[in-house]
Amino acid sequence: MKGTILYIEDNPQNLYLLTFILKAADYQVIQATSGEAGITLANAQAPDLILLDIQLPGMDGHAIARQLRSNPALQRIPIVAVTSYAMVGDREKALAAGCSGYIEKPIDPDTFVAQIEVHLPRRPVATSGE
């Protein structure tokens, strides 16, 4: 097991898909379908990385990122935004809210794990797959 990743996402298919890919890459995945639940889980389990959908009902990804960053205990955890926003300035907004990285949907299953592991510096960069 390479580490624990918290994935906050409201779309069940995407949640399943990314969870599947990450599990296949030997990560433990904990899931949250709302910002509030995600923040609770982050506090409780201190994951190694947080994957964050930006467009969520209720509290949006930017607000979640800011709140996570405001907690000293969680400040070091990298947050990677996964979003289908593709407007100019989306990346800047995500980074400004405290995200460490930004991956645009649709994800490429071949390179997705590698894109995430860039933000896990202590881990050796693994190739995707088994």
Added chain:
Amino acid sequence: MVDPEPLTLAHPDPPMPSPHPLARRLIRTMFPWFLLLAFGMVVAQVTVQYFSVNADIDGDLASLCATIEQPVADQVWELNLPALGALTEGTLSHSIVSGVQVTTSEGQVLVMSGQLPMARMGKPWFLPNLYKQASLPLYFRSQRGSRNRIGTLSLYSSPGVVWQRVRAGLLTALVSSIAMALGVGGLCFVTLRTQLSRSVAGISEAIAGWQSQPMERPVPRIQYPYRDELGDLVHALNENRAHLAASMGELNRLNRNQELIIATRTADLREAKERAEAADRIKSAFLATMSHELRTPLNSIIGFTGILVQGLVGPLNDEQKKQLGMVRDSSNHLLELINDVLDISKIEAGQLEVTAQRFDLREALEKTIRSLGPLARKRGIDLELRLAPEVGSLVGDRRRVEQIVMNLAGNAIKFTEQGGVTVDCRVQGPEVEVRVRDTGIGIGPEDLGLLFRPFHQVDSGTTRKYEGTGLGLSICKRLVELMGGRIWVISAVGEGSTFSFALPLQDSGGGQA
């Protein structure tokens, strides 16, 4: 709404007493003529007087002569010269008599005293004889009643006598004329001053009073009691001012109406603008939502297909792999179409934006061409990238530059049956130029101009054969322009096409759509 400023004339200075009064001017014109007239009258009067004095003197002289004729004749008969002298001397004392002469019938001068005409003393022939003369023959009357001429008595009156009489009359006439001229002139002057000038000044003052009032306001009429020329003038002024007030009132009313209309229209326009802006915000939100909503399910489709094809779930047979590969290709194509439609929607909505950040152009081009490798291999086309050594970094939107190259090179591969596609990049002056050359079907001149317009693919037949929305090139054009560059094509049917675009090396500001 701002109340319009009532229109007024500039306030003039209050009327000053005129430096050149009308009365003075009239008098100045009249006076010389008046003087001339007076002078003429004096001359006429003096002339008449002269003739009347002449006649008087002639008469007086004749009667005096008759009065002294008998005594003189007696003294001549007796040749009593002393008595004759005394008699003639007495005659001379009469004011009209200037000279006396008594001659005998033989022509001998018995008495000659006082002033006599010059003829007697050798007067030149050309001077008129201005002396008046009364002569009577002297007779000796005998007891029996017969009479004998014994001499001639002549009384003379010099011109000085006439002149003396006329002079007094002349002076009187002159003085009275001048006095009358001055009197009449002065009277005229005073009358003009008091009547005309005062009236005119009063009218001027009233008009000045008008001008301190707003022009659209009715003002009291100027009062002038007489029905003369000034009265006509005053009437005309009153009418004019009343008319002006009515016109100005109407004009101001129209102005206010106009203001009201403008204000209403401005409000309408503002409302329309707000509605348009609201619509714009809704459109913007719609685009963002569509962008998200369309990609989210596609994300799942592409992702799941991907992991199935990878064999992450379990081993697949060849047919399953082939069909899943088709699902993946179709999904990717659908994604491209969605991206194109979203891009063109953003262009239409004026919301397509590009970033301006420095990035490594070499790397971006290499990555793009690499990702097109599988397609080129599948179609059996050679795909080559030639990077000039000077090509380095560029300020612009990396993703959009990649999108442009992907679109141009992807098209080139699609439209080329055999041969190759070459992408080369070099620095040309202040620009970096990317050229995509193919050995494909080429484009006819009639279609070249339409290439970069949206929703246009070269002849409708090609749409069937070559998949695509026909939006790619118009999106490329817009993107290039947003980054301050230009895009163009050189092509001939059967000889392939070269699509090129150039972007400024210096950041030209990126900018909004």
